[in-house]
Amino acid sequence: MPDSTAPAPAPDDAYDQRAWIFPLLSLLVTLPLVYVLSIGVGFAGMSCDTGSSAEISRCNASAAPAIKVYFWGLLLPLALLVASWTLPRRRSQRLRRGVLAVLVPFAVLFLYAAFQAMVDWPPTT
Template identity: 45%
Template sequence: MACDSCTTSEADRFNPSFDTAFTVFLFGLTVPAGLLLAAWALPWQKRHAARRALLAVLAPVSVLALYLLFAGLVDWP
């Protein structure tokens, strides 16, 4: 459906690359989840506040990087 207007050769390139990129994206989502879990799991003491904040900020940044990786892996028609 994402490539309904594609020619056969474009669809033959698009579909496998999209499947691969989507798989990488799904497995890559463990990185931001791990960052958020690590930020939450650090002891709630003042000396760990900077680390918790850094991990919490890196989570959405890693999602953006993951999206850019996804867009780069797909052979767009």
């Protein structure tokens, strides 16, 4: 005999059937963004080949750690994306899941901006 006095689940605790939308959109935006920006980071060494020998050595010396910061820093957007996928599929987590998913591409853009700021680019002529 079923217990008819059991409380119904709260509306915020109900299963969210559309929980996959924000993480999927974030993934579809972030993957091409990471691909294109990583190509730009990879070609940074060639951008350092103009100017005097002192400018070239300064640029190369600053580009090496900046490249490491960028590629190791990609673990942060990966963690945000994994967190947005693994949150419980409840309506109460919808806002948190959406915020995490939106932060992923912006974290990649922030890493690229940090890379650009760390490299001592030679002056253009």
